[in-house]
Amino acid sequence: MSKLLGSIEEAIRATGLKDGMTVSFHHHLRSGDYVLNMVMDAIAKAGIKDITINASSIHEGHAPLVEHMRSGVVTGLETNFISTSVGKEISRGILKKPVIFRTHGGRPADLLNGRSHIDVAFIGAPTSDDMGNCTGKFGPSACGALGYAFTDAQVADKVVIITDNLVPYPLTDFSIPEIYADYVVKVDKIGDPKGIVSGTTRITKDPVALKIARLAVECIKASGLLKDGFAFQTGAGGASLAAAAYLKDVMLKEHIKGSYVMGGITGYLVDMLNAGCFESILDVQCFDLNAVESIRTNPRHQEVSDAQYASPGAKSCAVDGLSVVILGATEIDLDFNVNVHTDSNGYIMGGSGGHSDTAAGAKMAMIVTPLVRARIPIVTKKVQCISTPGSTIDVLVTQRGIAVNPARQDLLEKFKAAGLPVVTIEELYEKAMDIVGDYKPVQMGERVVADVVYRDGTVIDHIYQVED
Amino acid sequence: MSKLLGSIEEAIRATGLKDGMTVSFHHHLRSGDYVLNMVMDAIAKAGIKDITINASSIHEGHAPLVEHMRSGVVTGLETNFISTSVGKEISRGILKKPVIFRTHGGRPADLLNGRSHIDVAFIGAPTSDDMGNCTGKFGPSACGALGYAFTDAQVADKVVIITDNLVPYPLTDFSIPEIYADYVVKVDKIGDPKGIVSGTTRITKDPVALKIARLAVECIKASGLLKDGFAFQTGAGGASLAAAAYLKDVMLKEHIKGSYVMGGITGYLVDMLNAGCFESILDVQCFDLNAVESIRTNPRHQEVSDAQYASPGAKSCAVDGLSVVILGATEIDLDFNVNVHTDSNGYIMGGSGGHSDTAAGAKMAMIVTPLVRARIPIVTKKVQCISTPGSTIDVLVTQRGIAVNPARQDLLEKFKAAGLPVVTIEELYEKAMDIVGDYKPVQMGERVVADVVYRDGTVIDHIYQVED
Numbered sequence: 001m002s003k004l005l006g007s008i009e010e011a012i013r014a015t016g017l018k019d020g021m022t023v024s025f026h027h028h029l030r031s032g033d034y035v036l037n038m039v040m041d042a043i044a045k046a047g048i049k050d051i052t053i054n055a056s057s058i059h060e061g062h063a064p065l066v067e068h069m070r071s072g073v074v075t076g077l078e079t080n081f082i083s084t085s086v087g088k089e090i091s092r093g094i095l096k097k098p099v100i101f102r103t104h105g106g107r108p109a110d111l112l113n114g115r116s117h118i119d120v121a122f123i124g125a126p127t128s129d130d131m132g133n134c135t136g137k138f139g140p141s142a143c144g145a146l147g148y149a150f151t152d153a154q155v156a157d158k159v160v161i162i163t164d165n166l167v168p169y170p171l172t173d174f175s176i177p178e179i180y181a182d183y184v185v186k187v188d189k190i191g192d193p194k195g196i197v198s199g200t201t202r203i204t205k206d207p208v209a210l211k212i213a214r215l216a217v218e219c220i221k222a223s224g225l226l227k228d229g230f231a232f233q234t235g236a237g238g239a240s241l242a243a244a245a246y247l248k249d250v251m252l253k254e255h256i257k258g259s260y261v262m263g264g265i266t267g268y269l270v271d272m273l274n275a276g277c278f279e280s281i282l283d284v285q286c287f288d289l290n291a292v293e294s295i296r297t298n299p300r301h302q303e304v305s306d307a308q309y310a311s312p313g314a315k316s317c318a319v320d321g322l323s324v325v326i327l328g329a330t331e332i333d334l335d336f337n338v339n340v341h342t343d344s345n346g347y348i349m350g351g352s353g354g355h356s357d358t359a360a361g362a363k364m365a366m367i368v369t370p371l372v373r374a375r376i377p378i379v380t381k382k383v384q385c386i387s388t389p390g391s392t393i394d395v396l397v398t399q400r401g402i403a404v405n406p407a408r409q410d411l412l413e414k415f416k417a418a419g420l421p422v423v424t425i426e427e428l429y430e431k432a433m434d435i436v437g438d439y440k441p442v443q444m445g446e447r448v449v450a451d452v453v454y455r456d457g458t459v460i461d462h463i464y465q466v467e468d
Numbered sequence: 469m470s471k472l473l474g475s476i477e478e479a480i481r482a483t484g485l486k487d488g489m490t491v492s493f494h495h496h497l498r499s500g501d502y503v504l505n506m507v508m509d510a511i512a513k514a515g516i517k518d519i520t521i522n523a524s525s526i527h528e529g530h531a532p533l534v535e536h537m538r539s540g541v542v543t544g545l546e547t548n549f550i551s552t553s554v555g556k557e558i559s560r561g562i563l564k565k566p567v568i569f570r571t572h573g574g575r576p577a578d579l580l581n582g583r584s585h586i587d588v589a590f591i592g593a594p595t596s597d598d599m600g601n602c603t604g605k606f607g608p609s610a611c612g613a614l615g616y617a618f619t620d621a622q623v624a625d626k627v628v629i630i631t632d633n634l635v636p637y638p639l640t641d642f643s644i645p646e647i648y649a650d651y652v653v654k655v656d657k658i659g660d661p662k663g664i665v666s667g668t669t670r671i672t673k674d675p676v677a678l679k680i681a682r683l684a685v686e687c688i689k690a691s692g693l694l695k696d697g698f699a700f701q702t703g704a705g706g707a708s709l710a711a712a713a714y715l716k717d718v719m720l721k722e723h724i725k726g727s728y729v730m731g732g733i734t735g736y737l738v739d740m741l742n743a744g745c746f747e748s749i750l751d752v753q754c755f756d757l758n759a760v761e762s763i764r765t766n767p768r769h770q771e772v773s774d775a776q777y778a779s780p781g782a783k784s785c786a787v788d789g790l791s792v793v794i795l796g797a798t799e800i801d802l803d804f805n806v807n808v809h810t811d812s813n814g815y816i817m818g819g820s821g822g823h824s825d826t827a828a829g830a831k832m833a834m835i836v837t838p839l840v841r842a843r844i845p846i847v848t849k850k851v852q853c854i855s856t857p858g859s860t861i862d863v864l865v866t867q868r869g870i871a872v873n874p875a876r877q878d879l880l881e882k883f884k885a886a887g888l889p890v891v892t893i894e895e896l897y898e899k900a901m902d903i904v905g906d907y908k909p910v911q912m913g914e915r916v917v918a919d920v921v922y923r924d925g926t927v928i929d930h931i932y933q934v935e936d
Contacts, residue, residue, distance in 0.1 A: 001784075001788060001789065003784065131784050131789070132783070132784070168727065168747065169727065169728075169789060170727070170728050170748060170750060170770070172748045172750075172767060172768050172770035173767050174770075177772070177773070177776045178776065178782075178784045178785070178786075179773070179775050179776050179782035179783055179784065180782075180783060181783055181784070182783055229636070259636065259637065259638070260637075280638060280640045282638060300640050302638070302640035304645070305645070305647070307647050308645045308646065308647050311647065314646075314647035315627070315646065315648060315649055315650055316469075316471065316599050316646045316649070317647065318638065318646075320469060321469065321599070321637060321638070
């Protein structure tokens with residue numbers, strides 16, 4: 001008795017995959033992922049067409065997907081994030097059907113409430129036994145957490161585990177149990193370790209980013225939220241990690257014992273755990289090798305499912321307990337609406353991920369960004385695309401001042417009392433305009449290429465075609 | 469933000485529990501459980517009637533349930549096992565509706581496929597945070613695994629976690645995640661530790677039981693199944709543990725490395741793991757303190773859900789990989805059908821538990837039992853109640869010989885070749901009759917007091933009223 005099949009081709013046949021069906025993938029192998037490409041190549045070779053892909057994220061490594069879209073093998077895409085290469089083609093109108101953008105919390109919610117359906121889930125697993133007990137913690141392609149695959153495993157009609165490290169049954173310390181797996185396929189490699197985890201993430205040396213990070217930490221101090229039990233999320237890029245580093249110093253100096261830290265987990269957050277800044281890490285996804293090592297060995301570094309991380313359909317989820325989240329933006333407008341989906345030319349190059357989930361959940365949601373990037377204003381009159389509604393954003397931190405959402409007079413007063421450089425968002429907009437001169441936002445086409453679905457299931461915006 | 473309520477009464481109100489609804493309980497606190505009694509007392513006090521209890525097992529500690537049945541608070545019972553006190557009253561006809569007996573695997577299957585529905589699950593948890601992340605591994609009432617509560621948490625409309633050890637959010641290393649919990653209640657004690665775990669389980673000194681255990685191990689050796697990768701389950705009573713002890717000696721002497729061991733986990737099985745007889749323990753329920761300590765500290769001692777243990781509705785489950793299971797019986801008949809539901813007077817005093825699940829799954833399912841107990845024949849012409857169909861039982865081991873199911877000629881030949889004392893089951897029946905003389909089975913009444921639902925959902929037998 002074994003669920004092991006000889007190849008991905010065989011698994012595709014076994015699942016009964018047909019034209020018009022939906023297949024799913026997770027993005028824990030990030031840009032190093034071979035699984036999505038291998039499966040889609042096999043689907044194309046099998047002559048199957050009109051497939052919708054439901055993937056938690058699409059990364060640069062998935063650029064071959066463009067060919068499958070061109071050929072009609074792939075005609076639909078539901079995802080929480082699309083990286084540049086595929087994003088650009090979507091923006092140019094390669095798909096007839098609009099892409100459905102969800103959030104990391106909205107995706108499991110919609111899968112569990114039936115708004116979205118998966119026929120066959122293909123789950124890349126760094127270690128599995130032949131019955132499908134699997135984990136991301138071990139193996140040559142270890143990626144740590146497998147949180148974004150939990151719900152797919154639970155709801156998909158058929159589940160195929162694809163691994164490059166097959167171990168004897170039963171694998172203990174599994175992330176996904178055999179009860180959900182139909183088939184297991186062993187391949188040579190599920191991904192390129194260099195792309196799966198980024199080695200060691202580095203903190204920026206850019207003085208503007210460092211200034212913003214320092215200001216962000218001053219805001220956190222002034223907010224009154226930085227006390228025992230503090231729960232925190234930050235990203236891995238730009239000023240975010242630098243803010244975490246400053247925050248660590250403050251927490252150690254003031255003997256503040258935080259509760260938990262979340263987000264894409266890096267070695268910096270692991271260091272904060274080990275230094276005693278936090279009691280625990282809740283980890284839905286690891287970003288570097290230190291995080292993978294930590295989740296494997298430290299019981300206080302706990303893997304959680306996508307639903308537990310952020311689903312508004314769950315009876316509760318961890319984003320709702322956050323004290324502070326630090327987030328980025330490609331644009332933020334006078335109503336504090338944030339765009340993280342498109343670039344200044346209107347091309348798709350991102351997506352909500354957990355942006356709007358954490359913004360909705362955290363007591364203080366902060367955007368950290370330079371006022372202007374490469375002569376493009378970040379603070380604008382109206383964002384091209386609302387990824388995260390302004391009603392859930394509390395603070396904008398730039399190198400030229402801090403703007404507080406008018407709905408948060410409490411924070412405004414605290415920041416003023418702390419002597420922080422508070423300005424209005426209109427003032428920041430004027431400053432940005434002064435720098436860039438008469439910046440003209442790009443004119444978008446008429447055709448909708450993507451719908452932005454908020455975490456509660458409502459469509460909050462559309463993304464339009466870019467006319468080259 | 470917290471799910472904490474002040475009392476069980478408050479939680480009952482919050483869930484909207486009403487007349488005619490179904491509430492569920494797990495049995496990990498065994499005879500030491502206070503939760504079922506506390507909740508049912510509160511339901512009675514609230515004036516709610518006509519409640520169906522769906523509990524994985526009913527133990528001696530739940531004797532107060534009889535009063536709630538008498539008063540009409542409880543009018544239905546679905547369970548996998550009923551201990552003597554409540555069982556006797558069921559057999560006397562205290563409930564108008566027949567009890568629905570399921571198996572440990574059939575229960576999660578029927579909950580997940582919708583044949584059985586839970587309105588409110590009350591989950592006693594030895595440790596929980598205020599959002600309902602909970603575990604049985606820690607706390608003054610630690611019981612180890614919480615496997616039988618996993619499916620209840622997943623499917624119940626409302627879920628109340630009842631704990632006596634509230635810890636700060638977020639509890640890491642949880643068994644059941646917060647996504648399923650509606651409310652949390654802190655009480656003084658969820659159970660009596662002396663009743664929850666039995667301290668140290670002892671191996672029998674009865675020479676007849678020891679002889680049967682030795683014969684059982686001889687059968688396992690002769691079967692050809694005892695080799696690297698061997699997967700094993702045994703119970704905690706009578707000859708079963710003695711067989712495990714003999715088996716350990718054989719495995720160590722012959723350097724056999726088994727795969728996994730399951731069942732109600734005791735210190736004896738933990739010793740076998742630690743001695744290297746097995747690679748891992750899959751644990752749906754702990755029976756003693758050594759098992760609780762092991763599941764808390766040894767990553768190769770893995771908690772599994774009831775569905776992963778035994779559900780025929782899951783895409784696979786662990787019982788299907790068993791090489792050998794050793795089981796008991798209160799009766800076994802000439803067709804190898806086994807009764808574990810009723811005693812010689814026809815009173816309910818047990819239930820399938822995992823009996824028929826493991827018998828169906830294992831390559832060799834063995835019944836170990838003395839031929840006669842207290843002048844009652846165990847081998848009979850026809851069992852009072854079919855708990856486990858004879859088609860899934862391969863071998864009967866008694867002190868007077870070994871009978872092999874005629875369907876297993878392969879085993880018969882191997883046993884004969886090994887010089888084992890093989891007889892037919894008819895011969896064992898005759899021997900039993902010789903000992904007990906003209907034993908007359910009890911005459912049952914006409915009214916059905918319980919339906920025995922096999923793991924596939926079909927009713928395979930009825931249990932009739934006992935007429936005092």
